[in-house]
Amino acid sequence: MAHPKLNSNEPTGNIEERWDKHRFSMKLVNPANKRKHTVIVVGTGLAGASASATMAELGYNVKTFGILDSPRRAHSIAAQGGINAAKNYPNDGDSIFRLFYDTVKGGDFRSRESNVYRLAQISNHIIDTCVAQGVPFARDYGGLLANRSFGGAQVSRTFYARGQTGQQLLLGAYSALNRQINAGKVQMHNRHEMLDVVVVGGKARGIITRDITTGKIERHVADAVVLATGGYGNVYYLSTNAKNSNVTAAWRCHKKGAFFANPCFTQIHPTCIPRSGDYQSKLTLMSESLRNDGRVWVPKDKGDKRKPNDIPEAERDYYLERIYPSFGNLVPRDVASRQAKFRVDEGRGVGPTGEAVYLDFLDAIKRDGESTISEKYGNLFQMYEKITDENPYKMPMRIYPAVHYTMGGLWVDYNLQSSLPGLHVAGEANFSDHGANRLGASALMQGLADGYFVIPYTIGHYIAGTEMADITTDHPEFAEAENNVKNRMNTLVGLKGSTHIDDIHRDLGKIMWNQVGMSRSKEGLNEAITNIQTLRDKFWSDGRVAGEENTKNHQLEKAGRIADLLELGELMARDALAREESCGGHFREEHQTPENEALRNDEDFCHVAAFEMKEGEKPSWERHTEDLKFDYVKLTQRSYK
């Protein structure tokens, strides 16, 4: 039985008409009244910047918050490969329905059909909007837009700007945001971290922030709050996320009643630069677009220590092409990652650590010439060479999977509203569209769809349909929330034990990677839960935070974030333990086909798991479910063979 708060509020009827029908049935705020309403947006990545700009264009007063020194630095900036849209410009048979179909199938049937269809419909408008803003997408000689292919699709539908698509799209959204800041419609607060949500009369009505440069705790009131704070991949310590990416804003909301959905659905990206030492602070992604031209292989023999170029063709195993002849090197990310892990587990990994496989461009260079390859991937090759000191034009890249994206996030309905009324969640921070695995070039699409085209409509529906008390930041709930934040900061800055908090974070990462990573088992997950609890106790009893509270103190910022990750890690393990099946990025060793493919259990787990945090000294949760129905894409075992 689904929890009453988990009503998806999705429209019914023909899927092609659902979003139109819904837009018509939603309540409107008339243009003159919009200026009487304030919306808080937390986060300035693709979802946050686009939502802020668009709501301001409509006439709302927007207050936007970001932890970095400028909105332009949000981690969307680092997305490389591209953005999907169903334009069918290449005339290769693409359509909205095909993009919808590929995304539902790619997500291994754990997403909501209505949401995904809407995403595919909106995708085309995103490209139009970005081009109008001046986003310099790649073009062909005729001056029209170019496309390339990404994993999980057999058409070319990915728009790109070299290997810097995220940068260009974010700068587009940032420019739209700047225009509204200049117009006085957006009040921008940089270097401000949200540390709590304020709930008045059961509705999200504001936030408490800390000014990162001065330590000042501030109160902000609004009619609604939009969270666009990204994913939680840094729970693994090493990931491709930026160093400051964190779960704190979402976690604070979770503690105040927003359910957390499918936390164990994390994406391990197959093509990252392997780690080189213990000091390693983060991992660097090599865009999936490289799999258009690069061929993945390992030596046929275990422990073959020859240099890659000395290994003859006949002694190489191009295992993705061998196992999946129709998709080849372009299988979805979860499949490519798992296969790389299997090769390494078999003892056929390469490089100094043995934890890598080759991604080889020599055939493509022979076929197309070095200049063509350089034009497509130049900046990626350059980045690879800077980090590894090896030239990928001459020697195959060494790659290995790394944590990259989190499909799970705060539960939202069709309107992107969480189970805490008034709190809306956009982009990677919500769980909505990618099911158990996200396809490449779909994150940018979703972030911008939510921000430009969904939230601006649904926020109006919420505001017009909700009775709201006229309050200020003097309301007692604000005082209490501020007090709680201050107490927490005092406690954190008072941690003067002997263990460096970064070491605790590293240990958490190791537990997560080994036991809640690419492959999970009942035994390992139970062990992980115990170990995370022990680590959490160590953090509070023996952690050390240097410096003071009322100044720029990066140690203190990190401490608060690590404390929240230590709770999230446990929830992820619990979710993975409860989900007795394998699907997408979630692979339970107990549930696999004889060919080691993920084996779903649709009978018992064709649902979203949404966790409600219980009150109490130690974190504990109740698991609720939202059933998923598949009327348009038939539930089948995924096959990319």
Next chain:
Amino acid sequence: MGGTSTETMKIKLKIWKQDGPSDQGHFIEHTAETVSPDMSFLEMMDVVNEDLVNSGKEPVEFDHDCREGICGSCNMVINGNPHGPDKATTTCQLHMRRFKDGDTVVVEPWRAKAFPVIKDLVVDRSAFDRIMQAGGYVSVSTGNAPDANAIPVPKVDADEAFMSAACIGCGACVAACKNASASLFVSAKISHLALLPQGQAERLERAHAMVTQMDEEGFGACTNTGACSATCPKEISLENIARMNRDFLKAGLQRRK
């Protein structure tokens, strides 16, 4: 083969410490004892900070985020060079294999009147945001766009616009310039939009507004020495400045306001 070095180096560091904008500031000295050549410069700084914290001292504050050379957060002047000695490389992408055992390395913040120091190596670059707010956009609201392929853009123009749009807004151009001019940063955005058909309607207005704001922020004048472009981690071209000057001049003559 990269990523395999087992030898470590000893690096002597002189790092800038400053409590706030009004503090005079000073250098602290610290020796990093076991630096791996495969470390990035920021990973070396992480280890220094861990050492400082473990010995009961205050760590050094510095801005950083993506550590992939694209967010533009990191900003260290290393031995007098913004982002260090390597061409086309941000601080986070600079690797310690570039240094030798026993080297002394001096680390300072960007130094410019328009970028006041917040703390240690962290500076306030909000002036860049304000210049962008003054006009660094096409005035198009969501929902107003024609089909993306309605206006063909010659590939050479699109590619050149991209090259200008690749600016990461780090501010190294300002830190490298003896006049602390922001001309390269500002001209990159003016060029990006001036090269595309979508940017034509507001082209002169934009150049005028952005240059005016740049002057108000207290950046110095450009004297065409080219240190900015030589230092730029994204190798933004000096031609952009020429284009900005042309458009700004034209704006003075032709602007209809």
